[in-house]
Amino acid sequence: MDQVKLIIDNREVSVPKGTTILKAASSIGIHIPTLCHFELEGMNIHNKPGGCRICVVDVQGRKNLAPACVTEVYEGMVVKTNSVRVYNSRRTVLELILSDHPFDCLVCAKSGSCELQDLSIRFGVRDVPFKGEMSQYQIETSTSIIRDNNKCIMCRRCETVCNDFQTVGALSAIERGFPAVVSTAFNQKMHHSPCTFCGQCVAVCPVGALVEMDSTPKVIRAIANEKKTVVVQVAPAVRVALGEEFGMKPGSIVTGKITAALKQLGFDYVFDTDWSADLTIMEEGTELIGRLTKYLNGDKTVKLPLLTSCCPAWVNFFEHQFPDMKEIPSTAKSPQQMFGAIAKTYFADKIGVKREDMVVVSVMPCLAKKYECDRDEFKTDGNPEVDYSITTRELAHLIKQANIDFNLLEDAEFDSPLGESTGAGVIFGTTGGVIEAACRTAYEIITKKPLPKIDFTELRGLEGVRSATIDVDGLPLNIGIAHGLSNARKLLEQIRRGESQFHAIEVMACPGGCIDGGGQPLHHGNADIIKARWEAIYEADRNMPIRKSHENPSVITLYKEFLGEPCGHKSHELLHTHYFDKQKVIEVKVD
């Protein structure tokens, strides 16, 4: 590739042609401040409107300052990133942004991880000289997300992830000039928009304009209520990310410390969503084998490919955008809901607690899980299977509030029986993991032979769309995998056109899967953090003594004692669901 030589702050640097000033400077340790710019390398998320002008630099021979994030370098370019003119312009830009931004940092959910606050500290801003009209917007709350447009700085990152990466189209820039802001169509509530509550807008918002709905006060009250038995489940992706909130390096596996912390917080039973992930494989895997067998026996009406249904944002997506295909996904509930359904029946009976006296809390890397547990079909007489879902970030706040030194915790074990799990359960936390877990089980059930190798490395990776053919003892099983809803859309459109060759497709809404869910510690665009979590998931899998869902002893016991057989009558009642058409219906009215 052609190299270009240039000088930045009196230092010579050589970079490939087409590099931006921002990246060229960064390669020699000069970190130009940015605000609207956002990029998640390898995940196809780019927001480069060049709009905020925080990154302006002096380019010799150029009259105006140049935005470093979108200006490409050229041979012989001379750049100053710290001239007086640059200092003054940057500061003015920042002061102007701050002049229409609420000063409630002390009570803002993003405080401490806000990129605007960081810049203000970095520039040493002590006063905002511009006083004028302030935006006045209503704060909108939903089950998952709180939207405070008074804090929006119009970086448009949320709009980019919502439209380009997710192709959800809930958000758009609206209005112009001072009233310009990112909002929904007609400023309608998110529940009336096609929002899937994936929470990626929250994950990329540099300020507190988009934050999660905080459920921790309800959890604290439930724990304090002596009449309630409070049961908690922890999702796989949480254990490879929570450590970051306590200064650990990305990819640290903190399963034992989480268990210890949850026990110290006062939960009565600390269980694992990995356990119900194993249960999901029993149901979903059996469903897949059932559909495949019918298909191979000549029944061409059978719905194939089978689509996974663990990801609640994905479920919302096809309900809104592909309702004509709502019969194709697996009817298996997600691990979160399966856990709740079993905890409030089988386990509640076992310990002699009434359903209404049990509170099930989930710790999830996800914001859509909050929406999911609030869905009506997951309630029995108004009592939900999962009462409250909190994010990885919310759990970190709970631990800090409770004066627990997370780093010093001695590892503890999950309780029994809903805490026993396998390596197949833990890989649910990343893209390709659900389908790999399903393949491990389906292979052994179909062939009645042990797997020659447990690791299906051909299903792993971080490319947006992947495919592989698994050899099930002579039977080729075509697997598709997508993460990011724009990628899922491609596979769905293939199915709609009748061109899909896949037998099963796994979809996760977030980049890399749950490891970068909307509820995870913020990565501020550092894709290395996601890669570290991804590697940690597979390490956690390797560390497990049992690595196939159908060998999970407590799942086997559950079927013996309670459920009977996978996809049997009781399973259908408790562990399966159905989907809804949420597309807006345009009705013709009579004139």
Add this chain to the structure above:
Amino acid sequence: MSSIKIQISEKTRAKIEEIAKSFNNEPGELINVLHKTQEFLGYLPAEAQEVIAKEMNVSTAKVYGVVSFYSFFTMIPKGRYPVSICMGTACYVRGAERILDEFKHQLGLSVGETGADGLFSLASLRCVGACGLAPVVLVGEKVFGRLASDDVKGIVDEYKNASGTV
């Protein structure tokens, strides 16, 4: 969990479909489709935007984004006699603001509003290319030039008389 229903008349839906089709339902033609739809309906109600979004295969949020961005597009139906005051430079320096104030006073409307009786709506615009006649006011497609604020009442009354409301 039922879906949200939007009601629209068959005539309107058919017309929007026809307009979208005439632009090959190309997302890049969104602005043209909005123009033609507004020409037909007089404004762009939310329901029409939903249909356009569906036809053009873009999100409703994007359609609304465009509609709310351009001052030409309106979600409020215009009056039978839409009054537009030119606030371009030439008209402005020749007293357009005083003319606007007088219209506001006579009609009891702010810019962007339509009267409850649907007779008048009030808007401001930038330069109609008749600077020689500044200050200029349009009522529908009729141009009134070289206006003074004293003329405003007469114009308003003329239209009221024409409509038979006085």
